[in-house]
Amino acid sequence: MDYLLANTPLESLETECLIVAVFANQKLSPAAQTLDSLTGGIITDILQRGDIKGKLAETLLINYLPYAAFKRALLVSFGDENELTAKDYRKALNAAAKTLKTTQISSVVCCLAEAKVNGQCATWNARQIVEAFDAPFYQFNDCKSKPADKLCLTSVSLHSLTEAKAIQTGINQGIAIAQGVALAKRVSDLPGNICTPTYLAEQAVDIAAQYPNLSAEILEEEQMQKLGMGSFLSVSRGSRQPAKLITLEYKGGADDAQPIVFVGKGLTFDAGGISLKSSAGMDEMKYDMCGSAAVLGALQAAAQLQLPLNIVGIIPSSENMPDGDANKPGDIVTSMAGLTIEILNTDAEGRLILCDALTYAKKFNPDVVIDMATLTGACLVALGRVPSGLLGNDDTLCNDLFNASETALDSVWRLPLWDEYQDQLKSNFADIANIGGRDAGTITAACFLSRFTKDYQWAHLDIAGTAWKSGDAKGATGRPVPLLVQYLLNRANAA
Numbered sequence: 419m420d421y422l423l424a425n426t427p428l429e430s431l432e433t434e435c436l437i438v439a440v441f442a443n444q445k446l447s448p449a450a451q452t453l454d455s456l457t458g459g460i461i462t463d464i465l466q467r468g469d470i471k472g473k474l475a476e477t478l479l480i481n482y483l484p485y486a487a488f489k490r491a492l493l494v495s496f497g498d499e500n501e502l503t504a505k506d507y508r509k510a511l512n513a514a515a516k517t518l519k520t521t522q523i524s525s526v527v528c529c530l531a532e533a534k535v536n537g538q539c540a541t542w543n544a545r546q547i548v549e550a551f552d553a554p555f556y557q558f559n560d561c562k563s564k565p566a567d568k569l570c571l572t573s574v575s576l577h578s579l580t581e582a583k584a585i586q587t588g589i590n591q592g593i594a595i596a597q598g599v600a601l602a603k604r605v606s607d608l609p610g611n612i613c614t615p616t617y618l619a620e621q622a623v624d625i626a627a628q629y630p631n632l633s634a635e636i637l638e639e640e641q642m643q644k645l646g647m648g649s650f651l652s653v654s655r656g657s658r659q660p661a662k663l664i665t666l667e668y669k670g671g672a673d674d675a676q677p678i679v680f681v682g683k684g685l686t687f688d689a690g691g692i693s694l695k696s697s698a699g700m701d702e703m704k705y706d707m708c709g710s711a712a713v714l715g716a717l718q719a720a721a722q723l724q725l726p727l728n729i730v731g732i733i734p735s736s737e738n739m740p741d742g743d744a745n746k747p748g749d750i751v752t753s754m755a756g757l758t759i760e761i762l763n764t765d766a767e768g769r770l771i772l773c774d775a776l777t778y779a780k781k782f783n784p785d786v787v788i789d790m791a792t793l794t795g796a797c798l799v800a801l802g803r804v805p806s807g808l809l810g811n812d813d814t815l816c817n818d819l820f821n822a823s824e825t826a827l828d829s830v831w832r833l834p835l836w837d838e839y840q841d842q843l844k845s846n847f848a849d850i851a852n853i854g855g856r857d858a859g860t861i862t863a864a865c866f867l868s869r870f871t872k873d874y875q876w877a878h879l880d881i882a883g884t885a886w887k888s889g890d891a892k893g894a895t896g897r898p899v900p901l902l903v904q905y906l907l908n909r910a911n912a913a
C-alpha cells in the first residue's frame with residue numbers, strides 16, 4: 419500500500435473515494451462540510467434520513483456522487499466531537515479500513531488526519547491512520563497454491579492543508595511500523611517446517627543487507643558451546659534443526675551511546691519436549707517465535723526511520739522437540755552465567771534459551787534490556803488477550819514502556835516481581851528450578867529470568883496472549899512491534 423500526503427484544497431482534488439468524518443448530532447467535519455457544499459447538500463440529506471447516526475465507528479459508503487471529481491465518499495462517524503479518545507479514534511479508523519477492504523476502490527483521499535483526538539497530535543493521527551489501513555490488507559499467501567483474491571486498495575492519501583509537515587512525519591513512522599508489523603506477522607504465520615532457526619537467521623541477514631548501519635551476526639552451536647550456553651543448547655539438543663543465536667546491530671546513535679537491547683524468544687516450534695504438550699491446538703506452537711519476529715520488525719522499523727539510537731536485537735532460536743537426546747525432567751544443565759538449572763519440566767524451555775541470551779546481552783554494555791516472549795500459558799489466564807504482561811527490575815523502564823504502550827495502543831499491564839515469589843524456584847539439587855509450580859506462572863517465569871538480569875535495567879514482556887489470535891482469525895498480530903517502535907521514538911525524542 420502507498421501512503422501519500424495530499425495538501426491541495428479539496429476543491430481541486432480528484433479521487434475515487436473521499437473519506438470524511440461525521441459526528442453525533444449530525445455534525446460535519448470541515449471536510450464533510452466542503453463535500454456537502456460541492457455536492458449540493460447530499461451529506462446533510464443523508465444524515466437527516468438517519469442512514470448514519472454518528473455513533474462511534476459507524477461507516478457509510480456513498481457509491482455515487484453528483485460531483486465528477488469525487489466518484490464516491492466514505493462517511494466515518496466518531497461519536498461526540500469533543501470527547502474523542504485515542505482508542506475510539508482507532509476503533510473508527512479500523513472500521514473505515516474494513517469497509518474499504520470489500521470494495522472495488524483502488525485509491526482514496528482520507529480526511530481524517532486533522533481530527534482533534536484527546537491528548538494526541540497530527541503526527542500521531544497520521545501514524546494511526548497508516549497502521550489502521552495497513553492491518554486488514556495483510557494477506558498470507560506464502561503457502562497457498564493460488565493466492566487469495568487481490569485486494570483493490572493500493573493507495574491512501576492523507577489530506578491536510580494546515581499540518582502537512584507533522585502529518586508527513588506520521589506517515590513515515592506509520593509506514594515503518596506497519597511494515598515491521600507485516601514482517602512480524604509473516605514470519606510468525608509461516609509453519610515450523612519452513613520457518614526454522616536457520617530461516618530466521620536468513621531473514622535477519624536479509625534485513626541487515628538493506629541498511630548500511632544495520633548488521634547481522636549468526637552464532638552456530640559450536641560457538642555457543644564455547645561461550646558456555648549450556649542451558650540454551652540443552653533445548654536444541656532435542657531437535658534436528660541446528661540452533662542459531664542471531665544478533666542484529668543497528669548503529670544510528672553516537673559511537674559511545676549505550677544501546678537499547680531487545681531479546682526475543684525464537685522457538686520455531688514448541689512441542690514441549692519430553693514433557694510433551696497435548697495434541698489439541700499444538701499447531702499454534704509455531705507462533706512460539708513471535709518474540710523474535712517482533713525484534714526483527716522493530717529493528718527493521720528503526721533502520722527505516724534511521725533513528726538516532728544504538729539498538730541491538732538478540733534472538734536465541736531453536737525448536738523444542740522430544741527426542742532420545744532431548745532434555746529429560748530432572749536433568750541439570752549449566753547456564754552461561756554459571757548458575758545450574760534443574761529442568762523439572764522440559765516445556766518450560768523459553769526461559770532456558772532466554773537466560774543465556776540475557777547473559778550474552780551484557781557484552782553490549784546495554785542501557786536497557788527488554789525481552790519479549792510467548793513465555794507462559796499462565797499469562798493468558800491472568801490477563802487474557804488484551805495486554806501483554808510486563809515485569810521488570812526498574813520502575814523507570816517499566817513506566818516508559820507503559821506510557822509507550824498507551825500511545826501505541828498496544829497495551830501492557832505490569833505484574834509484581836516481588837522477592838516472595840522467588841522461593842517457588844528452589845531446587846534440592848541445583849541452584850534453581852526451571853518451574854515454580856502452579857501458582858503465578860507468569861511471575862515465576864519472570865523470576866527465573868530475573869536471576870540473569872541483575873547487572874542492567876531490564877523489562878520482560880510476556881506476549882503469550884497478545885502475539886496471535888486463535889479461532890477463525892487464527893494468525894499473528896505483529897504485537898508488540900507498535901509498542902517497541904513507540905518506545906524507540908520516545909527515546910529518540912528525549913535524546
Ligand code: BES
Nearest residue numbers: 763765766768792793794795796853882
Ligand atoms: N510457549 C509456551 C507458552 C505458551 C503457552 C504460549 C500457550 C502461548 C500459549 C511455553 O514454552 C510453555 O510451554 N510454558 C509452559 C510453562 C510451564 C511448563 C511452567 C506453560 O505455560 O504451560
Ligand code: MN
Nearest residue numbers: 688765766767
Ligand atoms: Mn514450552
Ligand code: ZN
Nearest residue numbers: 685688706768
Ligand atoms: Zn515455548
